[in-house]
Amino acid sequence: MLSTYRYPKYDYLPPPELTSKSQRRYPLVVVGAGPVGLCAAIDLALQGLPVLLLDEDDTVSVGSRGVCYAKRTLEILDRLGVGDAVVSKGVSWNIGRTFYRNEEVYHFNLLPQPDHKRPGMINLQQYYLEEYLIARARQFTHLDIRFKNRVVFIDPRPDGVLLHVETPDGAYSLEADWVIAADGAKSSIRKMMNLDVEGKVFLDRFLIADVVMKADFPAERWFWFDPPFHPGQSVLLHRQADNVWRIDFQLGWQADPEEEKKPEKVIPRIRAMLGDEREFELEWVSVYTFQCRRMSKFRHGRVLFVGDAAHQVSPFGARGANSGIQDTDNLCWKLKLVIDGKAPDRLLDSYSDERIFAADENIMNSTRSTDFITPKSRTSLTFRNAVLTLARHHPFARALVNSGRLSVPAFLVASTLNTPDQESFAGEMIPGAPMDDAPLKVDGKPAWLLDQVGNRFVVLHYAADPQQIDATMRHEIQQLALDAIPIEVLLVTPAASGTAHGLRVLEDYSGRYAERYDARPGTTYLIRPDQHVAARWRAFDAASIRAATMRATANLS
Amino acid sequence: MSLILSPNFHEPGRHFFRAYGPGDEFYEALIEMHRDLSDEQSALVNARLILLLANHIGDLSVLRDALRIAREGVF
Numbered sequence: 001m002l003s004t005y006r007y008p009k010y011d012y013l014p015p016p017e018l019t020s021k022s023q024r025r026y027p028l029v030v031v032g033a034g035p036v037g038l039c040a041a042i043d044l045a046l047q048g049l050p051v052l053l054l055d056e057d058d059t060v061s062v063g064s065r066g067v068c069y070a071k072r073t074l075e076i077l078d079r080l081g082v083g084d085a086v087v088s089k090g091v092s093w094n095i096g097r098t099f100y101r102n103e104e105v106y107h108f109n110l111l112p113q114p115d116h117k118r119p120g121m122i123n124l125q126q127y128y129l130e131e132y133l134i135a136r137a138r139q140f141t142h143l144d145i146r147f148k149n150r151v152v153f154i155d156p157r158p159d160g161v162l163l164h165v166e167t168p169d170g171a172y173s174l175e176a177d178w179v180i181a182a183d184g185a186k187s188s189i190r191k192m193m194n195l196d197v198e199g200k201v202f203l204d205r206f207l208i209a210d211v212v213m214k215a216d217f218p219a220e221r222w223f224w225f226d227p228p229f230h231p232g233q234s235v236l237l238h239r240q241a242d243n244v245w246r247i248d249f250q251l252g253w254q255a256d257p258e259e260e261k262k263p264e265k266v267i268p269r270i271r272a273m274l275g276d277e278r279e280f281e282l283e284w285v286s287v288y289t290f291q292c293r294r295m296s297k298f299r300h301g302r303v304l305f306v307g308d309a310a311h312q313v314s315p316f317g318a319r320g321a322n323s324g325i326q327d328t329d330n331l332c333w334k335l336k337l338v339i340d341g342k343a344p345d346r347l348l349d350s351y352s353d354e355r356i357f358a359a360d361e362n363i364m365n366s367t368r369s370t371d372f373i374t375p376k377s378r379t380s381l382t383f384r385n386a387v388l389t390l391a392r393h394h395p396f397a398r399a400l401v402n403s404g405r406l407s408v409p410a411f412l413v414a415s416t417l418n419t420p421d422q423e424s425f426a427g428e429m430i431p432g433a434p435m436d437d438a439p440l441k442v443d444g445k446p447a448w449l450l451d452q453v454g455n456r457f458v459v460l461h462y463a464a465d466p467q468q469i470d471a472t473m474r475h476e477i478q479q480l481a482l483d484a485i486p487i488e489v490l491l492v493t494p495a496a497s498g499t500a501h502g503l504r505v506l507e508d509y510s511g512r513y514a515e516r517y518d519a520r521p522g523t524t525y526l527i528r529p530d531q532h533v534a535a536r537w538r539a540f541d542a543a544s545i546r547a548a549t550m551r552a553t554a555n556l557s
Numbered sequence: 558m559s560l561i562l563s564p565n566f567h568e569p570g571r572h573f574f575r576a577y578g579p580g581d582e583f584y585e586a587l588i589e590m591h592r593d594l595s596d597e598q599s600a601l602v603n604a605r606l607i608l609l610l611a612n613h614i615g616d617l618s619v620l621r622d623a624l625r626i627a628r629e630g631v632f
């Protein structure tokens with residue numbers, strides 16, 4: 001089908017239920033092996049839970065879908081063990097340029113801060129991302145992926161969930177303690193449970209063409225408003241892996257999708273854009289409309305909705321898969337604690353609250369971008385063109401040019417899991433913040449802060465000299481590691497010297513940690529398993545750390 | 558004071574984590590204000606808005622700068 005990619009075909013195996021004719025109960029079932037369901041399954045498997053992952057298909061995402069994966073997603077993929085594969089195959093970029101008619105009016109840098117492990121964004125065809133995730137998922141013997149298993153019925157009960165599943169060999173039923181619904185925008189689970197997803201559809205159509213060509217354009221995002229080669233509309237160009245380029249042409253609502261997909265319509269559009277000489281080959285063409293909407297709650301008893309099943313956005317900002325993967329980052333550690341009986345199940349309501357907060361931010365930003373890109377009235381178009389004409393000379397107008405505000409994580413400032421500050425701090429690493437990365441040394445070797453935290457509660461304690469940590473505090477640190485919800489204390493120090501009585505030391509040799517976390521001797525951060533700040537203090541106090549951990553796990557009522 | 562041409566949208570007491578936040582919020586409110594108006598009504602509302610803001614700025618030298626820049630390149 002594609003000249004640059006062969007779709008893998010994964011084996012379907014008859015499920016044990018069909019041979020043994022018995023109904024089984026599973027602690028965890030994930031429905032849907034798109035990028036989001038796969039991340040959920042891997043994350044839960046990493047936590048040591050047995051996972052059953054069901055998907056109706058037996059290959060990866062077909063055609064043109066996700067391209068851009070944001071820094072926060074890459075950090076999550078690092079935690080899941082696929083970051084390197086994705087980043088080395090993908091095209092890294094930080095610069096986006098915006099053109100109005102013939103001229104560049106504005107450019108942005110997604111990573112204004114230096115010294116982060118991951119770039120602002122990479123571009124990679126969604127099928128590669130899914131292929132790497134499936135390869136990773138298959139490394140876990142306690143993660144059972146069943147292809148060609150379609151969920152056709154759900155009965156959510158207070159004490160468990162009954163599912164009916166269809167396979168090429170017939171149907172079977174199973175029970176689950178918990179179900180993660182990652183079955184995409186058209187979620188059949190959502191429909192079978194009669195749940196609404198509300199929002200708005202944008203009355204516009206976009207032609208999405210993936211084109212193979214050799215071109216030496218830089219790895220940047222290029223966006224045109226009203227270019228001479230496609231007057232009155234917008235165009236977006238992105239480079240993906242394997243010399244495949246993604247071109248989005250805005251078509252307007254009146255366009256006929258079937259007509260527009262024909263090569264004899266598409267090729268002249270692309271020629272007009274690229275100039276006549278360049279050789280290219282069409283890889284895939286589709287026409288899309290987009291919507292921005294979400295469910296009113298992401299948790300319904302024992303069924304947890306993630307990704308496109310829970311919320312959808314327009315693609316200007318690449319917030320679809322990115323935000324879905326961030327859902328799983330938020331959910332999986334909570335589910336593990338609840339399953340282990342270490343947190344009450346209301347912790348899962350905080351999943352819904354925190355991710356709805358994030359979804360609303362994503363919907364707001366992608367709606368604003370869509371409204372700027374495709375003005376709905378004459379006045380709106382006039383304002384947009386006013387911004388674009390002022391932008392060439394005036395910085396204030398450049399800041400208003402909205403060709404897509406690209407996916408960034410939400411600061412969960414309103415979360416009840418946060419312990420509010422009692423002392424004053426500068427900078428952005430407030431409770432609820434997704435952590436900023438920083439370069440470090442561990443045992444003298446270069447390392448990154450984000451790779452040191454995650455999957456468990458961690459305390460980062462900044463100490464001028466770790467050897468000065470006294471016996472009482474060392475004892476407290478050991479005790480914290482033995483709590484029901486273990487808390488690992490890591491020392492951060494400007495310059496490591498000698499041993500620290502067996503404590504783990506991160507050397508902030510560049511000073512970036514101190515700068516980004518406003519750290520001075522004594523400064524102590526409590527970090528959630530999803531690399532968000534839960535609490536912080538100017539001094540180490542085990543009782544406060546425990547209380548904040550209880551709050552971050554909904555154990556305080 | 559001279560006309561401010563660098564990004565200047567803000568709101569006392571609020572922190573914006575993203576530099577584009579306050580500008581985008583203003584822009585959304587501006588477009589929202591015009592919702593369901595005819596082109597003619599929108600033109601009237603825009604004129605009223607300019608008058609309100611101009612009076613708020615007050616300083617004629619600043620206003621003259623703005624008038625000049627607004628007109629630049631529009632023939």
Ligand SMILES: Cc1cc2nc3c(=O)[nH]c(=O)nc-3n(C[C@H](O)[C@H](O)[C@H](O)COP(=O)(O)OP(=O)(O)OC[C@H]3O[C@@H](n4cnc5c(N)ncnc54)[C@H](O)[C@@H]3O)c2cc1C
Nearest residue numbers: 032034035036056066067068151184307308318320321322
């Ligand atoms: C043109 C375009 C460009 C995009 N660009 C980006 C981008 O740059 N960045 C970005 O982050 N996002 C982007 N997106 C969005 C992204 O593709 C989606 O957000 C993402 O695929 C959502 O992942 P998901 O796992 O939630 O759902 P899906 O990918 O839709 O996966 C759902 C899975 O569930 C399975 N399934 C469905 N029903 C059942 C059932 N009943 N039983 C069993 N299995 C079932 C399906 O087979 C499928 O594998 C783009 C989308 C489009 C269309």
